[in-house]
Amino acid sequence: MSENVGRWLRDEIENSILSNEFRPGERLDEMVLATRFGVSRTPVREALMQLDAIGLIEIRPRRGAVVIDPGPHRVYEMFEVMAELEGLAGLLAARRLDKASREAIMATHGRCERSAAAGDSDAYYYDNEEFHKAIYAAGRSDFLEEQCAQLHRRLRPYRRLQLRVRNRVSTSYLEHCAIVDAIFAGDGEEARRLLRGHVGIQGERFSDLVASMATR
Amino acid sequence: MSENVGRWLRDEIENSILSNEFRPGERLDEMVLATRFGVSRTPVREALMQLDAIGLIEIRPRRGAVVIDPGPHRVYEMFEVMAELEGLAGLLAARRLDKASREAIMATHGRCERSAAAGDSDAYYYDNEEFHKAIYAAGRSDFLEEQCAQLHRRLRPYRRLQLRVRNRVSTSYLEHCAIVDAIFAGDGEEARRLLRGHVGIQGERFSDLVASMATR
DNA sequence: AACGGAGTTCTTGTATACACGATTGTTGAC
């Protein structure tokens, strides 16, 4: 537990939302949350204010908080922005790569290879996250890294759905290989282009997303 | 005043920070703010939690809230990300331009021309903001529009400093012209490239920024 | 004179109390 209850609650509720325990559109009753976590309403309210500021929930005055339902189109828009930011991270990574970042990317890339070979999509899901984080870090822009990490978190549930699609894991891994090559070769523009394609969801991948969102 | 005091306070304090009334590093005392605005500590705390979540202030547990001082390097990173997002907005605007957006861009562009010709850098500062907002809107991506607007707000003070640099207003206007041409011609990649260059701060413009940040 | 420690004060973190608006349920009229 964090040093103050408010932060802890924020993380706790955020996780519950991202793990789909609190579903989009669901009402978050302050009193219910307070008793559930064994605290008073005050820290609950503070946690909710923060989640509202982040954009995970919406607090309608005098009418309580509800989990925001982004809807397929907005999720698409979020992936679009994510693709752009990851592209920038890749560009910077290629230009600013140093020994430590190179090794971090290699290591996470290796782990992705193993879990992809094993066909373990849950393991790949986790390793993939670490791989992307290694690229953010290699870009050496704290602000960009934070923005990427935040958006990545918010898109986590949808990313997970995507990996369930047939062959997506192996395709993803092949794309990683090309990305690593471009970054290690110092070809920033190529890394950017590849990452944009890797993260963005064009064509049939968009329909896959919509389909999986509809059926959960 | 907004319907609830918390929101109102958030906006109020946010403006005070962005207008440099509350300076970076300054301590924000809850009790002082509460008496100043004539409310209790509760809504003040809620406002502060939100500002913390947005990243404008930092709340250190049991040690109060302080205004975050981004520092030149981090401001540079923020401009870097902003350039990328604006580039994407330009690309989308060129691809999705419709009559209404076209007219909105034309109108704001025209206002920029007038204030640039008059050499009124304060007026230009405002018109420039509207011009960029028109481009975000033309991109037809609500999420991107929100992200752009939020970053734009946070970078406002620095943008203002930049315009004070000699000839920056007229240079900026010339760049606007090229951007409008690219968007109207439907050349998305060109619009992206130009907007990246327009918003980003490379070379001597970075030193200008650092210099003006140091002397305020 | 400088440093360290104990006590005091001040501020934050959490709980509780109260007020007001929204929602819901019930009753009566058409």
Place this chain on the structure above:
DNA sequence: GTCAACAATCGTGTATACAAGAACTCCGTT
């Protein structure tokens, strides 16, 4: 039977009270 108005209830918004940690002061020691 349906709709509207009023009442009761429930939940949020704000204030205040209390607890606990951090900072500051003052005094003593080296």
